[in-house]
Amino acid sequence: MPEGTELAIKVENLTKVFRIPHEKHTTLKAAVLNVARKRSYTEFQALDEITFEVKKGEFFGIIGRNGCGKSTLLKIIAGIYVPTSGKVKIDGRISPFLELGVGFNPELTARENIFLGGSIHGLSRKSIEEKFDKIVEFSELQEFIDMKLKNYSSGMQVRLAFALAIHAHAEVLLMDEVLAVGDSNFQNKCLEEFNNYREQGKTVVLVTHDIGVVQRYCDRAMLLRNGKIVNIGKPEDVGNQYMLQNMSDEEQRILDEQTEGDEEGVSRKDVAITGVDFLDDKGQVRGVFSTGDDVTARIHYFTKKPIEKPVFGVAIHTQDGINIAGPNTRTSDFTIPEISGEGYIDFIIKKAPLFTGAFNLTVALFDWNLSIPYSYQEKRYIFRIKSADTNQYGVVKLETAWKV
Numbered sequence: 001m002p003e004g005t006e007l008a009i010k011v012e013n014l015t016k017v018f019r020i021p022h023e024k025h026t027t028l029k030a031a032v033l034n035v036a037r038k039r040s041y042t043e044f045q046a047l048d049e050i051t052f053e054v055k056k057g058e059f060f061g062i063i064g065r066n067g068c069g070k071s072t073l074l075k076i077i078a079g080i081y082v083p084t085s086g087k088v089k090i091d092g093r094i095s096p097f098l099e100l101g102v103g104f105n106p107e108l109t110a111r112e113n114i115f116l117g118g119s120i121h122g123l124s125r126k127s128i129e130e131k132f133d134k135i136v137e138f139s140e141l142q143e144f145i146d147m148k149l150k151n152y153s154s155g156m157q158v159r160l161a162f163a164l165a166i167h168a169h170a171e172v173l174l175m176d177e178v179l180a181v182g183d184s185n186f187q188n189k190c191l192e193e194f195n196n197y198r199e200q201g202k203t204v205v206l207v208t209h210d211i212g213v214v215q216r217y218c219d220r221a222m223l224l225r226n227g228k229i230v231n232i233g234k235p236e237d238v239g240n241q242y243m244l245q246n247m248s249d250e251e252q253r254i255l256d257e258q259t260e261g262d263e264e265g266v267s268r269k270d271v272a273i274t275g276v277d278f279l280d281d282k283g284q285v286r287g288v289f290s291t292g293d294d295v296t297a298r299i300h301y302f303t304k305k306p307i308e309k310p311v312f313g314v315a316i317h318t319q320d321g322i323n324i325a326g327p328n329t330r331t332s333d334f335t336i337p338e339i340s341g342e343g344y345i346d347f348i349i350k351k352a353p354l355f356t357g358a359f360n361l362t363v364a365l366f367d368w369n370l371s372i373p374y375s376y377q378e379k380r381y382i383f384r385i386k387s388a389d390t391n392q393y394g395v396v397k398l399e400t401a402w403k404v
Contacts, residue, residue, distance in 0.1 A: 014086035064224035092171025
């Protein structure tokens, strides 16, 4: 974002402490009998001196492990929670979609809930009536609009809630795990709508576990851990830091385990990327290629237990650390139903548009949501390119032309 851009959200020294009672009274009688007894509490600090800014028109991602404070932060921004200390300044009307079912009545029909939820978003009845058809059309729930919400699946509820939130036409859209439920077609539809928001100069704040979405769509990202900001910066850098953090946590968990645990689960000790071979277009192993050659990185893996819908990812860097590309099978729309045992997958750079140099390859294997790093090998493998053109400058060969 250009310097001097106006701010949509400014958070200063934000702290939130919850008081959790040691004793819980589940009946009115118990509460009355213990009314004079002094209750004891445990304090839990969900957020600790959080300070950051979101610019107008920015797509801002917030990631972190469960319990790090992401959802609490979003609820404070939305005005649902009151901070223990600190300030939040908002410039513009907010449209929040924070939890499944919030603002809806399960005993009412979807039609009735659109008017109920719309009023919560600050829309007048006339405004809701004008937007009603577009909301229903976007949700793709025309056939079920007069069905009670309690009979809706979680995916159908997400469609309705998201359609309502985006048609509130607020300046700031707050989204908490909106893509966690629902089919891939609707998820893509949501992401397209996010882009429409950005083109209109509106602001989107997205909390998610899906690192791929953050790295692909966000302008900046923030990583939270234990209620504190770890990093704010480029989505790729923040996402990679989060993945490495998860790996470190998983390593520690395995070291701390006294027993094998759930034998049905899959942990990093059960999975490994065992090596990478670089092949030419004839299938021969090579270490040096020419500019314009097909370069195949054959990634070998082993897993003791089946992994459903795994995601393989790579990153290509120059020797001095410049990131050239970082695709994965999910963003490339290449879905792998399952892997088990020993096998390999080929990543092919077609007609490699690279000039002379050595290039580092990072390889990784994740779950579908890119939240569980089964194996991550950073810049471990090297291939080289030798170009016949000795007058080249830069790293990548572009197809260019001159014209007058």
